Amino acid sequence: MVRLAGVSEKQVPPIRISGVRWFGRVDDAPARFAALRERVGSLIAGPALLLVHGDSPVLGRDLEAAYPVSEAAEKAGVSTRVLDGGNVLAVQHDGVFAPPEAPDSWQTRMAAIRDEVFDRWFFGNGPRRTVYLDVGGELRPLTERQRVEVQFSLGFGAWADGLARGVEEEAGLDARKRVLEGAACPAEDAPAAQRAAWVREAVDRLDRAVPDGKARCAILGRCSHRSPDARNEEMRRIYQESASIDVLLAHMMQDKTAGGTSWFEHPQRVGNVIYITKIPYDPEGFLKAKTPLERRISYCHCTFVREAFRAGEAMSPTFCGCGLGWFPPIWESILGVPVRVEHVRSLLTGSDSCQVAIHLPESLVWRGAKLPSEPSDL
DSSP states (O other), X not given: OOOOTTEEEEEEXXXXXXXXXXXXXXXXXXXXXXXXXXXHGGGBOSOOEEEEEEEETTTEEEEEEEEEBOTHHHHTTOOOEEEOOEEEEEEEEEEBSSSTTSTTBHHHHHHHHHHHHHHHOOBOSSOEEEEEOSTTGXXXXXXXXXXXXXXXXXXXXXXXXXXXXXXXXXXXHHHHHHHHTTOOOOOTTSOHHHHHHHHHHHHHHHHHHOOOHHHHHHHHHTTOOOOOHHHHHHHHHHHHHHOOHHHHHHHHHHOOTBTTBXXXXXXXXXXXXXXXXXXXXXHHHHHHOOSHHHHHHXXXXXXXXXXXXXXXXXXXXXXXXXHHTTHHHHHHHHHSSOOEEEEEEOGGGTOSSOEEEEEOOTTSOOOSOOOOSSOOOO
16 A cells, blocks of 8 residues: 555544634734634644635635644633544644745645655545644744644545435435445555445445435435535625626626636526536546546546546446536536536436536526527537
């Protein structure tokens, strides 16, 4: 099993924290920590934490400066909450955060190991944490040397748990047993091909155990990643202020934060249906691909599907219910109404691209709409 220097998997416990959250830049963090420390200094019970909850295309990063605090904090009138624990990938860093091009910067550190880290581990939905290992380190500018541990939430165990809960809730305990019993879940740091094989076999058993396609889709939707709230909140504000779907879509099209293209993947409206054609996971690899297989591997966003393609193994189209689960939380949080989603096409059904249709209630009011006759591919 591959081991990287300064990289380890660990379990972190839930902790009670007091924090201050803001949208902006990471270099604002020392001042935020200083202000927070004035309020909770005597109650601090552990190393400082900088949490990254996501990014807003307009407002900047969604950040939180936090300290673990003792139980006495609530008695002292300090607002606290419990930060969930779980499996994390911990990356040690002894160097600066800025400037990014410095030889001992965090960005330089990650550039050397990024491909191996992201190919091997499956990441979850929790915030990224920077734990300051030196007392007072959080108060120093980013240009000064820091000794920190950056923790990424690991998600394979959570994915498997979501599958188990979903099967039981949608189809009952007997179906859960048929899908999961006797199939030991691989460890978080098992080879990616081993995790992908486990998922592929579990979905095959799901197909046999749960005949209802809609139920299978709902089950796998529980396993999906979740979009950062900060992005959705900004789009919700735009929609509420304009009361127009088309104004909202225009803003989404202008976003260039996903490698130079839109995080929201260029949604197009036809009547009360919004079509989204997925952009390639690896745009550069997709353009340079010399074979259909290389293009499919570069196109798909799912590590499990990419590994199935590499192994030459067929994967049930049922699995795409996991990717489909990404969309309802985004659009329902923005619009404030339920939506129905379905795949128009996907790689697992033999198509060269993946497209999703998001069906909106016809009761929504359209303003100034020029309706295209059909969605176009980008």
